[in-house]
Amino acid sequence: MPAFSGLFPHQVRLPSGLKVKKMDLPSEHCVLIVDDDPSIRLLLVTFLRHKGYQVLEAQNGREALTAMCAGHPDLVVMDLVMPEVSGWDVLRERAADPLLLRIPMIVISASNTRKVTADVLDKRVYAVIAKPFDLDTLLTAVENCLEDPSGLAVEAA
């Protein structure tokens, strides 16, 4: 599977309020899946496409940030523990960048979710979903989030 690639320097910022039109994508909403585990990534991509979403995927934080800066995703579903640039790194980058903060974020983690929930409280994360998760739960979170991204529904399944 061709990974999303391309070098977008982090300092490049899109003008505020401008919505990048995803011309080549069939669905209205585009979800970015970030997980280093290929199996889980494949599962989520397959599932969300099945549900009609446009799906992008990244296998670590660096690829995720690239995609986010490019303005593609309407929502990011991200694992935390990843080699090279971790999910935590992404959250820190995003917190420092108001533009990135506009992209809602759902965290999925195999770690102790209670601790994670506490740690991401100030990172404007829409929801924290513990692995292993129910696909419907994830779907509900994704739908709700896309419907009302401002409502924080940080939740652990």
Place this chain on the structure above:
Amino acid sequence: MARTKSSPRLKDKRARAKAAESPKTDLTTPAARVVAVGASAGGLDAFIELLSAIPAGTGLAFVLVQHLDPRHDSMLAGILTRSAAIPVQQVTDGMHIERDHVYVIPPDREMTMSRGILRLAPRTSQVPHRPLDNFFLSLARDQESRAIGVVLSGRDADGSAGLQAIRDAGGITFAQDIASAKFDVMPRAAAGAADLVLPPREIAKQLVRIAQQYDFPTIETDVIPEAGEDAQAFERILQLLREQYQIDFRLFKQASVQRRVLRRVLLGGFAGLTAYAENLQRNPADLEPLHQDLLIGVTSFFREPAQFEALKTSVYPELVKNKGPDDSIRIWVAGCSTGEEVYSLAMTLLEFLDDHADAPKIVIYGTDINEKALEKARAAFYSERMIANVSPARLKRFFSETSGGYKLSKKVRELCVFARQDVTRDPPFSRMDFVSCCNVLIYFDLSLQKKAVAMLHYALVPDGFLMLGTSENLRGSTNLFREFGTKPLIYRKQAALGRGGTTEFAVPRAARPKLNMPPVAKPPEADAHDGADSFLVTYLAPCGVLINDQMQVIRFRGDTNPYLSLVAGEATLNLFRLIRHREVLAALRPAVRRTIRERVPVKSDDILVNDDGQRRRISFEVVPYISDPSGPDLYWVLFHDRGVVPARKSGKARGRDRRVDEASEVVALRQALDAVVEDRERLADEAGAAAEEAQSSDEELRSTNEELETAKEELQSANEELSTLNDELRNRNATLTRMNDDLENLLAAVEVPILFVGVDLRVRRFNTTARALFNLDIDAVGRPLVEVRSGVDVTILERLATDVIQSNTEADVEIQETGGRWRLARIRPYRTSDGNIDGAIIALIDIDTLKQSVLTAERATRNASMLAEASVLLASSLDYETTLASLTRLSTAEFCDWCAVDLVNDDGTIRHLTVTHANPVMRELALQFQEVAFSEPDIAPGAPEALRRRTSVLLSDIAEAKLSELRPDAKITQLIGALGVKSLISVPLIVRGNILGTTTFSSSRRRYEHLDLQLAEELARRAATAIDTALLFREAEAANRYKDAFLGTVAHELRTPLTSILGWVQLVKQAPNMADQALNQVEQSANLLRLFIEDLLDVSRIREQKLRMDLADVELANVVRSAIDIIRVSASLKGIRVASEIALSPAPVVGDPVRLLQVVWNLLSNAIKFTPPDGSVEIRLDRRENEARLSVHDTGMGISSKFIPHVFELFRQAEETEEHSPGLGIGLAVVSQIVKLHGGTVGAESPGIGQGSTFTVMLPLALPEAEQIASGSTVKSGRRSRARNPMPE
């Protein structure tokens, strides 16, 4: 001897006449001598032994006095009858005593004797009953010197006083020899009063002998005749006494003197006075008993108790009248004997003065002529018998009991001064308020009494008191005194008469050295004779006499017999009494007078004298002779024989001649008469003129003389008093010298330094040890205490001594010498015997050992409490940085100036954990000190050395430690100076054999000793333990954290594949068309899960050492290839290149092929996991010597150097890579354990983060032995094989 003997002798005769008057007595038979024999318990045997040895006819009469049971009749007389040769009878009242009879006292009766008659009376109620004393006393009174007393066996002291009375009366006394007595109490008590101490049989012999001696007329009458052999002997005895003792007993009452001499004759068993006198001449030592007898002092304490009470009421009040505390009452006891009366007066006077405030001082002079008695008086020590009359109250107050008797207290003794003085001869004392002269005068004859009384009169102040004995009076001297009281007999000096007694005062002035000795013609000096001789030779050597102006012949020259003769009457050398011819005398008188008057020679005409029928002519001349201008005027009277007038041939011629002769004699006589008349007339004229002149000058001289006399007497009195005082002082001085010697020796023997200081705090006395301690020299006495230079702080001593003296308290203070030695300064007031404080005594007792022990104990206690505190502190927290800082503060307060704790880091560097200085300003310097010390560890003292040697370092004194390496300019040296480091302790902190660091204590004041080191070590031990505990706790905590993280990791690793599996399953349910893809994914994830779980199980097995190994020969190359096959897919998925270089020859290793595969796979997948896409992983297998070497290199994230040592530890991985790479960390631990189980090693290297890493595994090859030996070729072959078999990929 023709003195005043008459009166006592008459009295004696009267007494005997009275005795003779009794009707029953045969007038021709002398009265019986009465022998009183007393006994008590055990007396019967003694009586029998005594009486059986007495034959009949001795003339003695025995009166036996025995203690008898008052309720029974006595059998004594009956029993004794059988043993005695003379009749024995029991006494009835009024019985006359007869010679050769024995009289026995009846029971329950008081027996006395009066005028030779025995009297019985009912017993008085007096207790204890003393029949012996009673009878003996009455016998002594009745028979006086004729009494004989014997005391035999008995159990109480009855009889001794009576025996003394008999002896005092001049009688003879015996006591039974103690050895022969059944009971010795009575004879022992009586022995002091006995003349002879013998067994009863011997007493009987002596009695018989004495009875025989009574037959001597002199002894029988008790009077020595005035002339005859006995008189001469007596005179000789007195002469001997005079020569020996300078006491003229001729002046004493002759009757008593004679009695006592005769008593000695009796006692000595001499044949008579002559024999006795001869004996005395041969043995002058025998004079002493006689001398003592003659001076017998009858005295005792409170002899007449009523008399002393009377003194208190009558005389003493007069004495204190008009006397203030500065005045003194002066009392003189003349004839004090052994001092009892003196002390009695002193005691009563002290009692009297008890009620008087401001009592005057008391001085009592006791004098006697008996030196022996005075010695006793001075000693002031009396036996129990002697103090019988002293009341218990007085005994308690004035005496102290010592062994064998009682001693007068110092208070009484000090009032009394004793001296030898003869009241009749020596100058008296003067200004006495009270003179006691009891029972002295009775020993003197009348003239001597008068002299003595005059003396006493002189000694008294006007109105002074004189006390005499009861049987004495003033006789003729009543004009000097007036009576004051009769009981006691007291007179007062007639004040008005003043020096009225002076006229009778001549004797003592006249001849002090030789009293009334017969005048002995003293020849003039020898050279005078020679001059006189030569003079006479030139003067044709006539015969003649040399006379003085008193007509006394001084020298006879030539044959003066024809001119001089001795005449009857008093012996004299008066020339006029010696002239043989009255014709010569008639002419000589005027001639001598003229020569004396005019100092011219006078020559007489021939004088015709009739000499034994011959008629001779004699002439004389008187020539003044001046041999020495300062000497007396002397005159020669020289006689010349002018030849015999020839006898006539015939009667006629004779008659004519006679006429012629008579005529010429008449002429001569007329001429002589004319001369005499003329002489007389002229003398009368001269006398008239001289008389007038004399009368006027006489008046003058008389008054002058009077004055001089007075002055002289006063001087003599004063002199006497002074010499008395001098004697007393000499005596006391001797005592004092002795005491001083004792004291000196005592002080020297006591090895404690002792110092006496006066009230003025000047050194008064010190002993030898004190001399050494205080550096005193001989002349230090008198130096102020503060000026004493010593190791002891004298200012403290001075202050204490001042307190002690002022407050009359005691002080004990511990002080320290300069050398550090401890001493107990014990300061006591110096109390004089009268209770005043006169300085202080300082004793400095060496208590160093004790004190050191106490200090050690105190320090140990302090150390223990400090350690306890330290323990509490250290246990209070596991934060050892804080607790150690507190600990240093604690020890800084108690133990040191500054304290530092320095820890050794793992890499050997030093961490200055904490430094505390008592003075916070100095803290920085102390820190510098430690820094410098560790930077110059070879020369710096303390901590570096402790660290190096792993033992404590004690530098008691840095200056003494001779740190020769320390250059003066070294920084550490400067810091030592700046910090004032004097003493230093460094202790290593060692726990379980590991050295953690050091603690250092430093002081500028203390000198650390072994004990301090112990404390420091103890502190260090606790500190080290605390640090160790804290470190262990931290490790445990860390391990715990790692474990938590590990569990989190495990959960994460389990959830990840589980998520995948569950997700795919759910997806398939919704979209069954995706089943194939889903099943693949599920299978993959399930495999991952299984591998992970196996890893976990391995970890568990390894931890429990239960990892199972199936050993076989394994070709590593195959294993490596299999592993590469397994990971190739995932590597290519991630875009990582895998390269391999397998150069190992077919030599196998012994191992479990599955486990070895696990090792390789783990290393490879680990490398892939940590290597980003586009990275590469290289695997290489080759041979190093006898081992196979497998290395895996990646271009991944690398490992920090800090983490490398922990790479292979369980759970370690998670911490470092938490956010990025879970799921690792177990793997490397498993690798490491498996390799170790195969006998190999595993290592990790990395240049740093992001620069990749290399893991290397070494495994021993299962080589044949030959190949192992040639290890070098194996390497070569390894290289060859690599060259032959390049990596296929």
